[in-house]
Amino acid sequence: MSIQARRERERAKREKLIITAARELAEAEGWEAVTTRRLAERVEYSQPVLYSHFKNKGAIMVAVAVEGFADLAGEMRAARAAAPDVRRALAEVGAAYTAFADRHPVLYDVMFNQAVDLPFATADAPAALHAGFDELAEAVSPHAGGDDLGLLTETFWAGLHGLVTLTRGARLPREAHQRRLELLLARFTR
Amino acid sequence: MSIQARRERERAKREKLIITAARELAEAEGWEAVTTRRLAERVEYSQPVLYSHFKNKGAIMVAVAVEGFADLAGEMRAARAAAPDVRRALAEVGAAYTAFADRHPVLYDVMFNQAVDLPFATADAPAALHAGFDELAEAVSPHAGGDDLGLLTETFWAGLHGLVTLTRGARLPREAHQRRLELLLARFTR
């Protein structure tokens, strides 16, 4: 019994090691540098070991993304808690969102841009994902008026996401990001 | 003189053939199916011929993207022209934008999502790109109030882009797309 428990513990530890290594490698050199060979070398195991933990490379990226959702949700929660009042929380949460994307571009990429198969708008989506959305919804709530809160939150989220991705891909100049964010907030604040 | 002219004509024709083949292959089977081998086979030349026209595969994708910008700009222009009045043009243009993304997902992908190096927010960006942005700006203009038109257009564009990409990647359920678009429009209409 105890032996098997120890083995499972070690397996879990190694799995965490793989995820961390993938994240570090991606953050240091971008996702194109995260190959199964380099990742295996970094965790000091052979390639096939990765496949005893994950179905394929995409599953490793999903695991990193899930970590990212937890981080993002935490930062939005902190931002909302630090807001001077409920009505101004939206600005704080919005700023936290874009700041997160700015600080963790590759993380944001795998969370929202890359084509990974991960359930999103369904019940079996990761808890961290729901938590993040709920934070956003709480912040939007005072400004909803008669609109459907869920849909309005999704729409505001889309606005943030659009600003973030277009800026990140150099489709929008980075310099005026703050002013665009303010414009978006003004349109969603009542 | 005339011989060289004929050669250049033939070269241009073949280049166009490559771009069209790449677009068709992508639209039929997705970008991951567009490999240099399959593309070469399709145009009935060997692989190296592709590299005598384009620096690398990314340059071919950029060429397809530029075609897409022209198409999108044209559809937005048509939508704005067909609008009953200037104030309601925004809704028509917005609908045209999301409809384009819906009908040409792989084209939209290479235009706005994939990391291709193409100048965007600078003067030497493709003319079709400027044209598209100007269409959008014209539609936004009646609702700008005291806000900077350029920045407001960029922000509205970000909203559309966010809705489109999050829906396309299944981050948002497709079903309520129309209602989210209406919410966005309501927030940007005065």
Next chain:
DNA sequence: CAGGAATGCTAGCGCTGCTAGGATTCAGTC
């Protein structure tokens, strides 16, 4: 101590983007 399960490696498959080098075709010259 023997048998069997679990573990992790080496080696390799079929694919990718891209390129070096040589064969072939073509245009202009004597």
Next chain:
DNA sequence: GACTGAATCCTAGCAGCGCTAGCATTCCTG
């Protein structure tokens, strides 16, 4: 009309990719 140089285009191959079959080895169990 044969010769030369340039332009054209193909064959073959490199290094790297995600992924896996099959064999050693290690470890636990009876």
